[in-house]
Amino acid sequence: MAAHAKRAPVGRQGKAGRSRPSGPKKSPSVTKAVKTPVAASLGTAPPKQKRPASSAAAKSASGGPVLPPDMARRIAKARKRLGLTQRLFARMIGATDRAVASWERGAAVSPMASKQIAELERLAGELEGSMKPEFIPTWLNAPLQVLGGSSPIEAWGRGEADRVWRLAFFMGSGLPT
Numbered sequence: 378m379a380a381h382a383k384r385a386p387v388g389r390q391g392k393a394g395r396s397r398p399s400g401p402k403k404s405p406s407v408t409k410a411v412k413t414p415v416a417a418s419l420g421t422a423p424p425k426q427k428r429p430a431s432s433a434a435a436k437s438a439s440g441g442p443v444l445p446p447d448m449a450r451r452i453a454k455a456r457k458r459l460g461l462t463q464r465l466f467a468r469m470i471g472a473t474d475r476a477v478a479s480w481e482r483g484a485a486v487s488p489m490a491s492k493q494i495a496e497l498e499r500l501a502g503e504l505e506g507s508m509k510p511e512f513i514p515t516w517l518n519a520p521l522q523v524l525g526g527s528s529p530i531e532a533w534g535r536g537e538a539d540r541v542w543r544l545a546f547f548m549g550s551g552l553p554t
Contacts (some may be wrong), residue, residue: 449483454496456481458501460514461530469497469533496538500545507549 413418445520454546456466456477463472463481470493480486504513516530529541 382497431450448486449481450467451498452477452486453481455494455498455501458510458513459497459517460511461517465518466497470494471534500541503542503545503549507545 406521458462459466461469462474463477467474467477470477470490470491472490476484476490480490501513504516508516520526520528523544524537527535529544532538533541
């Protein structure tokens with residue numbers, strides 16, 4: 378071998394096939410992963426658990442949970458007992474008319490909406506005890522002086538359900554308001 382021959386530095390091959398030096402060497406402590414229980418757990422995802430057959434079967438076509446078979450009927454019945462459109466019923470429970478329509482077709486109802494629906498079912502029962510069912514929609518939509526010129530639907534939608542309940546109680550009791 379000739380002492381005067383230059384050797385190319387050891388490194389990566391460039392685009393043109395020439396050698397170029399690789400950058401500074403990294404210390405082994407930087408490139409080596411530390412195996413700790415926390416680091417090991419972050420590197421892998423936990424195994425997926427299988428769902429019980431009952432929850433997998435309790436899904437509707439839209440992917441949400443299926444309501445009890447009578448819930449959709451209960452919603453429609455409560456709305457019709459009060460003589461309300463889906464829009465007005467939705468307004469009273471703080472939902473959209475599209476939500477009410479989907480609930481009546483069997484879509485899942487939130488727990489908060491379920492409570493509101495149950496309260497409106499009780500209101501319908503109270504009003505049916507104090508007036509003819511055909512007058513309920515008229516009463517719910519009529520502006521009342523006791524509510525400051527608002528209708529019971531408007532008062533309920535503003536969160537003044539207690540005032541509407543008080544009126545329903547007084548009408549059923551025969552006491553003057």
